[in-house]
Amino acid sequence: MKTVNDIITRDIEKPLEHWLFKKKVLILYGARQVGKTTVAQSLLKRFGKPEDYYNCDLLSVREILEKQDPQLLREYTKQSALFVLDEAQQVRGIGKALKIFHDACPEVQIIATGSSSFDLANKLNEPLTGRSIEFILYPFSFHELSQRRSHFDLLAGLERSMIYGGYPDVALADSADDGQKLLSMIASSYLYKDILMFENLRKPALLLDLLKLLALQLGSEVSVHEIAVKLNTGTTTIERYVDLLEKAFVIFRLRSFSRNLRNEIGKKYKVYFYDIGVRNILIERMTGFDRRDDIGALWENFCIIERLKYNQRHSHARNIYFWRTHGGGHGGKEIDYIEEYDGELHGYEFKWGSAKYKEPDEFLSTYPKSSIHVIRKDNWLDFLMK
Numbered sequence: 001m002k003t004v005n006d007i008i009t010r011d012i013e014k015p016l017e018h019w020l021f022k023k024k025v026l027i028l029y030g031a032r033q034v035g036k037t038t039v040a041q042s043l044l045k046r047f048g049k050p051e052d053y054y055n056c057d058l059l060s061v062r063e064i065l066e067k068q069d070p071q072l073l074r075e076y077t078k079q080s081a082l083f084v085l086d087e088a089q090q091v092r093g094i095g096k097a098l099k100i101f102h103d104a105c106p107e108v109q110i111i112a113t114g115s116s117s118f119d120l121a122n123k124l125n126e127p128l129t130g131r132s133i134e135f136i137l138y139p140f141s142f143h144e145l146s147q148r149r150s151h152f153d154l155l156a157g158l159e160r161s162m163i164y165g166g167y168p169d170v171a172l173a174d175s176a177d178d179g180q181k182l183l184s185m186i187a188s189s190y191l192y193k194d195i196l197m198f199e200n201l202r203k204p205a206l207l208l209d210l211l212k213l214l215a216l217q218l219g220s221e222v223s224v225h226e227i228a229v230k231l232n233t234g235t236t237t238i239e240r241y242v243d244l245l246e247k248a249f250v251i252f253r254l255r256s257f258s259r260n261l262r263n264e265i266g267k268k269y270k271v272y273f274y275d276i277g278v279r280n281i282l283i284e285r286m287t288g289f290d291r292r293d294d295i296g297a298l299w300e301n302f303c304i305i306e307r308l309k310y311n312q313r314h315s316h317a318r319n320i321y322f323w324r325t326h327g328g329g330h331g332g333k334e335i336d337y338i339e340e341y342d343g344e345l346h347g348y349e350f351k352w353g354s355a356k357y358k359e360p361d362e363f364l365s366t367y368p369k370s371s372i373h374v375i376r377k378d379n380w381l382d383f384l385m386k
Helices: 013-019 036-047 059-066 070-076 094-104 117-124 151-156 158-164 176-190 193-199 204-216 224-230 235-247 276-282 295-313 361-366 380-384
Strands: 025-029 053-055 082-086 109-114 132-136 251-255 269-273 319-324 334-341 344-350 370-375
Touching (some): 025 036, 025 094, 059 070, 059 094, 158 295, 176 276, 193 204, 204 224, 235 251, 269 276, 269 295, 370 380
Antiparallel strands (some): 319 334, 334 344
């Protein structure tokens, strides 16, 4: 039976390969069902032995690691070049265990995967200081899908991608109906598993209600107070749940850029989804573009998440923001997305239709080393696929 990696090589493999056997523990984060296991096993097949894959969901594997016995770990890794620990967040004291593992067997390359950063990272940071490199595996990028689809098919499939997203099983499904069923399973069975398992939430239903509200406010600034009032809870709870959803790779926050202008929006953020299909299935909006009123927000989310994948593919380290001045849509100026690098600001405005966009003079004059580009259907490939 063919796996995803027999069909599509993931972009993350190249940077992972670059760091193999350089005496660093490689940590691969990503949501469940996004393909971490497949990537890890692909690397094992080429650089190690398939039998050196260990699933930390299994009690027997956890017990060995939790003993934190250097001699036992050395015995376990005899003749091994590469060792994969899948779903490593399941191991108590995983950070200390990996430190002992790394120090006892420096010649062995360790790859640990985790479907949530809130649990795994908290246990890794101190013990593995200077010993690890972290990566994020996203749902399929358009660049990855181009390995399997012609240029024409790729462009023709843009609408489907903006509705169904890029989870591997969903993107490769034989039909839209199959994709929708798979997406529904991901959203209902896998997406919040780690949050509910590790955080012992008192109000799991609140988490879903919050996520639906965030889905409806896609591309808009988030008012924590307003959401707290609507959900009849406190702002502290909302902030905590937003943080958990981000650390479980369901959503991510884009923060505002503010440095010089008095009327710039500061300390605000917008929320986008790592997978746009998850957003749509949560609010049961799987219809075509001819019956939607949220295409602008979908286009914005699509372009920003694809740009994050683009930057990772090219190993670009960039600070990212949005920018707006006070006044809202009746006087306020805005830029959907900004990248800061090499001392310059590069702004992007995302327009699905032909609506005109007037560049904000305040931004360009206040930040001389800046530029603004409008990304539309006729030029998005240059922005995301080069």
